[in-house]
Amino acid sequence: MDKYVCSICGYVYDPKQGDPDNDIQPGTAFKDIPDGWNCPVCGASKDEFVKEE
């Protein structure tokens, strides 16, 4: 599964780890994260993430 980077602050979403603090379980692919989710570091919306090269 691909990692995604926040284009605002540089936070990397790693599907292996998920974002448990915000109810995203480990193993959740980026595309399966609900649209209302925001970057846990800077609050950017999901559409501001880009796939890590």
Added chain:
Amino acid sequence: MKPKEIKKGIFQVGVTDWNIRDFHGYSTESGTTYNAFLILDEKNVLIDTVKKEFSDQLIDNIKSIIPLEKIDIVISNHTEMDHSGSLPAVMHRVGENKPLYCSKMGEKNLSLHYQKNWQFHPVQPNETLNTGRYTLTFLETRMLHWPDSMFTYLNEEKILFSSDAFGQHYASQYLFDDQVEDKIMDYAKKYYANILLLYSPLVQKLLKQVTDIGLQINMICPDHGIIWRKDPNRIIKAYHQWSLQKPIKKAVLIYDTMWHSTETMAEHIVQGIADTGTEVIPMHLRKCHRSDIMTEVFDAKAIIIGSPTLNNGLYPTISDLITYMKGLKPKNKIGAAFGSYGWSGEAVALINQEFDAMKISRVDDGLKIQFVPDKKVLDQCSEYGQKIGQLIQKEDA
């Protein structure tokens, strides 16, 4: 400087750092201030502190108004050490058990700075706090310019305590925008270009939110420099304009040189650009500070970079500038590279790679020449400058 009352019962208790000239790599030719604010009410509130070295001055300033133990609540709008460095000294006197209001990320970041058992009160966005006469509202402003950044808004007086936003590195005996000359806007612009530029999309979002909720602002109190009271809208409008990143018809030519060959090329390119009636600013990297260069880059259409080739690579000052500029993510630019080399000549291609990485659209593959430019080469440089100047004039800037 002594504390000053900015509104009845509200004081600027921060300090002036007259002599700082290098603020973590940003040149501060007029020093700076670390502003902190004391609000007297049924519950007394302190907003932000100052750099650690100035904690005694801050404490003396507060003491001249009220004893520190009379402070009921401390608010940390931003955890960076120029604003939080005196928190340990202040909290020790205020009382370690008093609530320390900050954002959710503020709690995390303060814990990573200071190993203290403080009573954090992480606020929800738009949470309010009643202090008696006054109501404070906390506005989440993540990444303007740290994850923990927030604003505190005093509803009854319509005062925005804006943390680093709208600030300027500028030390003076004066407190307000109407007491200083217009040049204060240059300091504000330099601050924006070097601290906030990369967050321009978030600035746009924030300003839209502020307009949408109809937030009225009589006064903006940033954590550095003067307070905006005469016309707070002026700096808000400037932020709106700056965050659009719409360049003007201007070229900045940044270069370094070893034996004056790249410099001679630079002079002829500059003349070529000037011949087209376009504004052009040459900046020698060992004469101009990177933060002053960035202030010019910020609103320029064209970025022209000239580097000699040193040991098969870029000249080091060029790498420094590019690293700095890349992080600030300038948008809507065109770029051109040039330079003289001795035998291998990698520099121009390396600059081109960096332009591509920054999504700066290149005029072409650049201009590189071996050793000392002759008349023919210098004519080529002038023509190159004219070509760039014409492109700038053509662009819908």
